[in-house]
Amino acid sequence: MESARWYPRLYRDMKTALFVCGCIIAAVIVFFSQSNDAALKRRILPWYLLGIDAAGIAFVWVTEHSLGLVFLAIPCLVVITALNMKLIKFCDQCGKTVQGWWCVEPLICPRCGADLP
16 A cells, blocks of 8 residues: 555656656757767767666666666667767768768768768
């Protein structure tokens, strides 16, 4: 009976946490699409992806309470993060965020035609 009183609070707290995470994700996406500072984007991207991974693992743990599922989610998130780190490039000339598709790294910037690092 104790847990029945716990669920409404947990549900309210999860809604709040998901809303805050959604707002942070939206703000970072807007930053990546609007900013022209490629060096700053390169510094922020790994931390952003690690934060997304941590939020994903926390969400799996809170919703399922299954250590096995958490250990299954970790390798999946590591692969996704590694692919994102490899496929997301930033143009040094114009600052555009360029993302490759289907595991093909982008080689040139579609905006200015410069070679991507």
